[in-house]
Amino acid sequence: MQQLPKIPKEMFETAGIDRAQAEKIEKPSLSFWQDVFIRFRKNKLAMFGVVLMVLLVFMAIFGPLMVKYDYATNDLLNANQAPSSEHWFGTDELGRDVFARTWEGARISLFIGLAAALIDLFIGVVWGSISGYRGGRTDETMMRVADILYGVPYLLLVIILMVMLGQGLGTMILAMTITGWINMARIVRGQVLQLKNQEYVMASQTLGATTKRILFKHLIPNATGPILVTMTLTIPSAIFTEAFLSYLGLGVPAPLASWGTMASEGLPALEYYPWRLFFPGLFICLTILAFNVIGDGLRDALDPKLRK
Amino acid sequence: MSRLLEVKNLAVSFKTYGGEVQAVRGVNFHLNKGETLAIVGESGSGKSVTSQTIMRLIPMPPGRIKSGEMLFDGIDLAKKTDKEMEAIRGKDIGMIFQDPMTSLNPTMKVGAQIGEVVIKHSKVSKAEAKKRAVELLTLVGIPFPEQRVNQYPHEFSGGMRQRVVIAMALASNPKLLIADEPTTALDVTIQAQILELMKDIQKKTDTSIIFITHDLGVVANVADRVAVMYAGQIVEMGTVDEVFYDPKHPYTWGLLASMPSLDNEAEEELAAIPGTPPDLTNPPKGDAFAARNPYAMKIDFEQEPPMFKISDTHYAKTWLLHPDAPKVEPPASVQRRMRKVDNVYRTPVLVAKDGE
Amino acid sequence: MTDKLLEIKGLKQHFFTSKGTIKAVDGLTFDIFRGETLGLVGESGCGKSTTGRTIIRLYDATSGEVLFNGENVHGRKSRSELKKFNRKMQMIFQDPYASLNPRMTVADIIAEGIDIHGLAKTRKERMTKVHELLETVGLNKEHANRYPHEFSGGQRQRIGIARALAVEPDFIIADEPISALDVSIQAQVVNLMKKLQRERGLTYLFIAHDLSMVKYISDRIGVMYRGKIVELAPSDELYRNPVHPYTKALLSAIPLPDPDSEKTRQRKIYDPSIHDYNGEEPELREVSPGHYVSCSQAEFATYTT
Numbered sequence A: 001m002q003q004l005p006k007i008p009k010e011m012f013e014t015a016g017i018d019r020a021q022a023e024k025i026e027k028p029s030l031s032f033w034q035d036v037f038i039r040f041r042k043n044k045l046a047m048f049g050v051v052l053m054v055l056l057v058f059m060a061i062f063g064p065l066m067v068k069y070d071y072a073t074n075d076l077l078n079a080n081q082a083p084s085s086e087h088w089f090g091t092d093e094l095g096r097d098v099f100a101r102t103w104e105g106a107r108i109s110l111f112i113g114l115a116a117a118l119i120d121l122f123i124g125v126v127w128g129s130i131s132g133y134r135g136g137r138t139d140e141t142m143m144r145v146a147d148i149l150y151g152v153p154y155l156l157l158v159i160i161l162m163v164m165l166g167q168g169l170g171t172m173i174l175a176m177t178i179t180g181w182i183n184m185a186r187i188v189r190g191q192v193l194q195l196k197n198q199e200y201v202m203a204s205q206t207l208g209a210t211t212k213r214i215l216f217k218h219l220i221p222n223a224t225g226p227i228l229v230t231m232t233l234t235i236p237s238a239i240f241t242e243a244f245l246s247y248l249g250l251g252v253p254a255p256l257a258s259w260g261t262m263a264s265e266g267l268p269a270l271e272y273y274p275w276r277l278f279f280p281g282l283f284i285c286l287t288i289l290a291f292n293v294i295g296d297g298l299r300d301a302l303d304p305k306l307r308k
Numbered sequence B: 001m002s003r004l005l006e007v008k009n010l011a012v013s014f015k016t017y018g019g020e021v022q023a024v025r026g027v028n029f030h031l032n033k034g035e036t037l038a039i040v041g042e043s044g045s046g047k048s049v050t051s052q053t054i055m056r057l058i059p060m061p062p063g064r065i066k067s068g069e070m071l072f073d074g075i076d077l078a079k080k081t082d083k084e085m086e087a088i089r090g091k092d093i094g095m096i097f098q099d100p101m102t103s104l105n106p107t108m109k110v111g112a113q114i115g116e117v118v119i120k121h122s123k124v125s126k127a128e129a130k131k132r133a134v135e136l137l138t139l140v141g142i143p144f145p146e147q148r149v150n151q152y153p154h155e156f157s158g159g160m161r162q163r164v165v166i167a168m169a170l171a172s173n174p175k176l177l178i179a180d181e182p183t184t185a186l187d188v189t190i191q192a193q194i195l196e197l198m199k200d201i202q203k204k205t206d207t208s209i210i211f212i213t214h215d216l217g218v219v220a221n222v223a224d225r226v227a228v229m230y231a232g233q234i235v236e237m238g239t240v241d242e243v244f245y246d247p248k249h250p251y252t253w254g255l256l257a258s259m260p261s262l263d264n265e266a267e268e269e270l271a272a273i274p275g276t277p278p279d280l281t282n283p284p285k286g287d288a289f290a291a292r293n294p295y296a297m298k299i300d301f302e303q304e305p306p307m308f309k310i311s312d313t314h315y316a317k318t319w320l321l322h323p324d325a326p327k328v329e330p331p332a333s334v335q336r337r338m339r340k341v342d343n344v345y346r347t348p349v350l351v352a353k354d355g356e
Numbered sequence C: 001m002t003d004k005l006l007e008i009k010g011l012k013q014h015f016f017t018s019k020g021t022i023k024a025v026d027g028l029t030f031d032i033f034r035g036e037t038l039g040l041v042g043e044s045g046c047g048k049s050t051t052g053r054t055i056i057r058l059y060d061a062t063s064g065e066v067l068f069n070g071e072n073v074h075g076r077k078s079r080s081e082l083k084k085f086n087r088k089m090q091m092i093f094q095d096p097y098a099s100l101n102p103r104m105t106v107a108d109i110i111a112e113g114i115d116i117h118g119l120a121k122t123r124k125e126r127m128t129k130v131h132e133l134l135e136t137v138g139l140n141k142e143h144a145n146r147y148p149h150e151f152s153g154g155q156r157q158r159i160g161i162a163r164a165l166a167v168e169p170d171f172i173i174a175d176e177p178i179s180a181l182d183v184s185i186q187a188q189v190v191n192l193m194k195k196l197q198r199e200r201g202l203t204y205l206f207i208a209h210d211l212s213m214v215k216y217i218s219d220r221i222g223v224m225y226r227g228k229i230v231e232l233a234p235s236d237e238l239y240r241n242p243v244h245p246y247t248k249a250l251l252s253a254i255p256l257p258d259p260d261s262e263k264t265r266q267r268k269i270y271d272p273s274i275h276d277y278n279g280e281e282p283e284l285r286e287v288s289p290g291h292y293v294s295c296s297q298a299e300f301a302t303y304t305t
Helices: A019-023 A032-042 A045-065 A099-136 A136-151 A154-165 A169-195 A199-208 A212-247 A259-269 A275-302 B049-056 B082-087 B110-121 B126-138 B158-170 B188-205 B217-223 B239-243 B250-255 B333-336 C048-055 C079-088 C106-117 C123-136 C140-143 C153-165 C184-201 C211-217 C235-240 C246-251 C259-262 C299-305
Strands: B003-016 B019-032 B035-041 B062-074 B094-098 B174-180 B208-213 B225-230 B233-238 B308-311 B344-350 C006-018 C021-035 C039-042 C063-068 C089-092 C170-173 C203-208 C220-225 C229-233 C283-288 C291-295
Touching: A019 C063, A032 A275, A045 A099, A099 A136, A099 A169, A099 A212, A099 A259, A099 A275, A136 A169, A136 A275, A136 B049, A136 B208, A154 A169, A154 B344, A169 A212, A169 C021, A199 C089, A199 C106, A199 C153, A212 A259, A212 A275, A259 A275, B003 B049, B019 B049, B019 B062, B019 B208, B019 B233, B035 B049, B035 B217, B049 B062, B049 B208, B049 C106, B062 C220, B094 B158, B110 B126, B110 B158, B126 B158, B188 B208, B188 B217, B188 C021, B188 C246, B208 B217, B217 B239, B217 C259, B225 B239, B225 B250, B239 C039, B239 C259, B250 B333, B250 B344, B250 C184, B333 C089, C021 C039, C021 C229, C039 C048, C039 C106, C039 C211, C048 C089, C048 C170, C048 C203, C079 C089, C079 C106, C106 C123, C106 C140, C106 C153, C123 C140, C123 C153, C153 C184, C184 C203, C184 C211, C203 C211, C211 C235, C220 C235, C220 C246, C229 C235, C229 C246, C283 C299, C291 C299
Parallel strands: B035 B208, B035 B225, B094 B174, B174 B208, C039 C203, C039 C220, C089 C170, C170 C203
Antiparallel strands: B003 B019, B003 B062, B225 B233, B308 B344, C006 C021, C006 C063, C220 C229, C229 C291, C283 C291
């Protein structure tokens, strides 16, 4: 049996309740994106990807300014030089500085990748969200159109476009986005189908919200996770497709250089002048790696089930 | 009365981004053979964490058992390895959860799932296991068991699925059944059937049951003894008569007062407990219920109350039972329900820190 | 005698699926009087939630009428006509975790109705209204800039109530508003609803499956079974004198927080085949003043002797 602790009498006076205290929230406010950022930061591989991406973008912007050679000047006397202190990445068959061309090419490849991703984003999000929200006939029709377009042989489409519109940056981007948006549309539609039956959407409907309001204020903001991840993974896909098309000779016209055209020109010279393929090839790989790793990291950071 | 389970001084916490959450803060209780103990509490009270810790189902990290023992038939479950627990779970301890759809594998026939449990814990053939599955389906009251044993979970209604889950939990004749809100998601008539079923099975098999719920009506229906949990601690514990007819803790009063009874007058307001339970990342100093307690005294905000014993079986953790505390009246609706309970001590007795 | 705010006549909501027609709501006729709380109870699948959502026109009715102050809610309506109804009728939802947009702040959630209907002229006015509403439901002003996930279930339900009140409705449909909450929190929300009703003259349709809580808050209660109302009576009367066998079975199944009575309670079981209608459609007939039961002519005779 224990001894009762000695307690002064006044301690037993009633204290009453503080209502405001009863409703107080202790923890600091953490918005959704802050939480995502914290989880993303913990992923070392993803952070490595971010660093890599930052370096690549930095070089794309400042790289060509670092050397006195520009990407288009021919210097036939110095053709096919191996990397040296003069030409850090060597020269190609026309004597052009590979370093300058690589970073000039980076601008083009990254631009193509980003442009394609953004166009896919806009078309895909609008198409997918309207289709998913409206449902019924509208949904069926819209998705059938997408399916048909998806089924058209891609390469054939690109070649026809190239022939009709001529080679160039614009044509290249058009070629990639003509079917690229379909993936995004499907993802967004899936999200919207899931989300439109949530009670907060019903609440908004009872308040009298228009479809536009529901799409832009409720559905799309809650789908940004998968949208962002898809976008991040579209960029490397676009870069790779560009490289592939360039390799087939459908790329940007000379003297413009993209990594794809450089690789395409470098391949036949692989045996004797390997640096001409090596550098563009290396940076294609690094860029794709960086964005893929960032995309994966984002997907994990956004996954509510992994949330603690 | 022999004790099947003794939990002593159990403390469990979780590491989160915001800090370490003290989910269970020093819980002591026991379960006798053949009896049903109800653990009542609201979200965040720690009742589910307690039962999942007994089964060692909490992932550690981020969870960890800070202190305490859980003696099951004399063996401390807190010290067992995962592998050792695998042999105990399903065999000696069965568990039923709230949502039958997540307890059942949607791609496996019901008979196969029950059979799996049987085969795991006793060396029998598949045919034998199937026979046992049919027996169990009959025991839990599923009609046409020979046909239904070959069906998939989605072919059963909610109440029927819960019966299948009960059958699985009972497959190896466990000594202890832990039921965590098994009827919360069910309609009231189905709930009544399931509660009747459980009491029936207990009579037949003498299984001990820990029944976790937030519904006091269900507690009154199934329990022999009750433990009321708040903010990670047991604040009152006793036989079902003691807790309903002679409650001592203001939180228990609050719970009883906030339930409308079918015979009360619609005019008087339902006495709600204001506010919300505290954040257990930083448990408040003193009595965790103080901020919401209309009977709180100054000392409730300073020192945690000790556990007082009101009878051989009745305990309450409140300063109101201290001899120097003022005499208070529970809310009117609680008083109306009260009646005399036997074997109460003349004065409450202070309980030692780690004993009962 | 108060006047009728809502008249529901022969309301049907049938869902057509590949497996056949689901008659979720199958011919409901009842009135809701101004200022009262009508409770609607039943078990899962009886159609009570579908009824609520059809009344507020989240779903278009298959047939039947919903007259709000004499005007039909369904049928061909212009945007502005529908918007008018949005201001008069509002809804509180069941799931506190899914009824608030996790990406919006509490202020934006509560002010959505204000924004849609242009009820505030300036940002300051908007915020003032939001703060007033927060205080009305017992929350602090500081909560306006927080996100739903930071609140408990009970607090979220109160935010949902504030959102519904923002457009100053006359009628609120509460679709299982307390089912997902802890017992002591249920009492908080119910008390709040009763207080708001007194202060603002609101009319409620309270849909739930928890019979004891429904009795506490409702003036009259309708019991639904398989898409139809089987009994409708004032609350006290329903519990004292249940007539329909389903109502009796439902009431006998409720566990009461009283161990002595639980030990002796006898549960009644409802078997629909005992009715023996012989093709006759049962109708709601008045067996005593204000007390209606769905029955055949023969049954009606037995109920009134």
